[in-house]
Amino acid sequence: MNDLTYVQQRFINYTEKIMQSNKLSHSYLIELGDYSLEFPLVLLFVKMILCPKYINVATNLNCHYCNNCRLIDQNVFPDLQIIEAEGNQIKKGQLLSLKDEYQNKSLIGQRRVYIIKNAEKLNPSSANTILKFLEEPEEGIIAILLTNNRYQVLDTILSRCQILSILDDSDLGDIDENIITFMKYLVHPEDLFVYYKKIFDSTLSDKEVAKKMFFLVEKVLVNYLSIKSKEKENDYLSFLDSIDSNVLLSYITIIEEEIPKLVYNINYKLWLNCIYSRFVEVR
Ligand SMILES: [Zn+2]
Structure with missing residues (x-):
């Protein structure tokens, strides 16, 4: 992952700071530009959260050897669930099965993460399901919601998340x-x-x-x-x-x-x- 932009580097530094100061929140909304370019950075944050060998990002960047990180890279780590829209919507059923999945204690570690891609595609009914999740977070379960545009995400969800940004819109011409x-x-x-x-x-x-x-x-x-x-x-x-x-x-x-x-x-x-x-x- 070479040639990080200023905004990408900042995101890494900031997530590193969160981990080092032990201030991990239970829900994040991350605004990003291009999924193919910036999802790996989100996964880096996830690895910081889930890697037992995590010390700092400098070593974590290269952690391909621990079991957790390897399984995360292969997208088969049981304590990381990734939800993507089916068609144009994220359906209530997808979130209910996530809930089911995470109902029992993890067999691996103390933390579990779920990622919801395209959080703007949560419809009012699926949003309701996730709200209950966000309002009464269970110890050790961390939500990471992703979107290209935070203004398309329902306000009720937005207000319950800490917002981070990897969005580099150098075109600042239309600021209010x-x-x-x-x-x-x-x-x-x-x-x-x-x-x-x-x-x-x-x-x-x-x-x-x-x-x-x-x-x-x-x-x-x-x-x-x-x-x-x-x-x-x-x-x-x-x-x-x-x-x-x-x-x-x-x-x-x-x-x-x-x-x-x-x-x-x-x-x-x-x-x-x-x-x-x-x-x-x-x-
Ligand atoms: Zn690791």
């Missing part, structure tokens, strides 16, 4: 003007301080809005850095040019650390205050 305005405030928190209440109250009215907004901000920042690493210009985001890349990376880290906290039953106002002060500290 609201995001840009919001980002201009974020990267210049001294302005934000003046408008703080106004911006946060009007823009980030609730948890779900905040999640969407910050996810997009993160994505724009990542793609901006990706474009910059290719030494290309992006007029639309030129307001970021004056800011050091390390500062932008800190913003990304803050978003990555704070967004997952929104899935818990937290006090949203306190959370807003916290993420705001972290942004201010970076400058």
Whole structure:
């Protein structure tokens, strides 16, 4: 797996960080571009989760010798189930048999993973089945949902997953003007301080809005850095040019650390205050 793009490398680093800090969540939605190119990266993450020899990604990349990894590569590992759409839909029956399959304790390890490809093809009835799964996760069972476009995935599912992205859309031409305005405030928190209440109250009215907004901000920042690493210009985001890349990376880290906290039953106002002060500290 040579020549990883900036966004792909970031995905690997981030999943590695999840494993090393022992912060594995029970459900992920991974947004990716091309399945044939990026599914191997998802499998790498799965191997980190299921490989008993996993220490870090550098060794895991080459783990073809352990039994688990070999079976994962051959797509016959019993504690990894992969669900794909039958025709245009993921059917309720497919999820019920997954449930059946995972009802008894694993004979191999402590963790089991299921992957649902094309999560946007979950219809309301199959989504309901999976929701119960996501709401009352069983110890050691990790869900990984994949999609090309998170906006086509039902909101009820989206809100229960931590979102990761391997989507490299270098074409940032059609970003919402609201995001840009919001980002201009974020990267210049001294302005934000003046408008703080106004911006946060009007823009980030609730948890779900905040999640969407910050996810997009993160994505724009990542793609901006990706474009910059290719030494290309992006007029639309030129307001970021004056800011050091390390500062932008800190913003990304803050978003990555704070967004997952929104899935818990937290006090949203306190959370807003916290993420705001972290942004201010970076400058
Ligand atoms: Zn292994």
